[in-house]
Amino acid sequence: MKGVLLVNLGSPDSPTAKDVKPYLDEFLMDERVIDVPNWLRNILVRGIILQTRPKKSAEAYAKIWWEEGSPLIVISERFTEKLKEHSDMPIALGMRYGSMTIKNALKELNDKGVDEVLLVPLYPHYAMSSYETVVVKVMEEQERFFPDMKLTTLPPFYKNPEYIRVLSEKIAESLEGFDYDHILFSYHGIPERHIRKSDPTRFHCKIDGKCCQTNSVAHNTCYRHQCFDTTESVKAYLNLPADKVSNSFQSRLPNDPWLKPYTDFEFERFPKEGIKNLAVITPAFVADCLETLEEIAMEGQHQFQEAGGEGYKHIPCLNESDSWVKVMASWIKDWQETGALPA
Ligand SMILES: C=CC1=C(C)c2cc3[nH]c(cc4nc(cc5[nH]c(cc1n2)c(C)c5CCC(=O)O)C(CCC(=O)O)=C4C)c(C)c3C=C
């Protein structure tokens, strides 16, 4: 029987340093997130980052935590429940990090007699620290615990016309009545090194002005290209003026160069350039989470207005909106009936 496994990033069990620490440990000890030799990752993560970050992160989580739990988890659960209403296949939800494990989600499917799984990483874009680590982890768990299961993976859907349509409609609906000067597409950042590492040609990605616009097989695994492509597709769909739209990258750690421009620098710069009313969309995330609700909706507004900005609007993620659920339902139905995956 066919079934579906949805996977998102995961959250700590509670917004306390005690629960944030093991979550961050699992997250940052992932070799696809902090991609240095194991001994060095141990020193960086356990010797340095985990000494102070859990407390700081827990304070941030406490600001956005809901009565039912972490927004990322709650929204992903609501999305899963709604998706089940559109499908007769078993559907399970797992998280890459934290206590809602991938192994348990695979077991749930296995117990229902599923032997053919469509893995849906809940990320529109390919990055080794998001999409790839989910795929690798699911394959490891499947091979180890459920060797007879067959796995198929949904490709990154960053330019799928139906995804672009629902994202664009969400933006248009959220912008109604807001007289914006500019729309910032703020994507989660990654170290520039990850872009080079994910380039199978080993020479295409130069992280300059042109490589992302020059056709290449490297784009199949290039996060930067895929983010820019999403923005261009939305811009075309909504017919947005080119000079009112730009990209940036948020949530960097203070190591290495990360993808630029940095979102927080843009919040400082925009008011000085005459941008007083700003809308911010975060399309790297399909569900609102710490990085959208705290960093963009709260801190971002504060930084922008401190720098002289006035009107500010964070556009929510697709979350469990009916239109997005319907798009996902149509993708999994196509796979169920014909084996086809969305282009
Ligand atoms: C778009 C998907 C994501 C990519 C790519 C990504 C890369 C990445 N992240 C970190 C470090 C942290 N990210 C944190 C939170 C977080 N990251 C994503 C998504 C991507 N990360 C989400 C959805 C969330 C929120 C989770 C939630 O519970 O709401 C955190 C934890 C919070 C904090 O302390 O800031 C860290 C740390 C790195 C290093 C990285 C790429 C190398």
Ligand SMILES: [Fe+2]
């Ligand atoms: Fe992250």
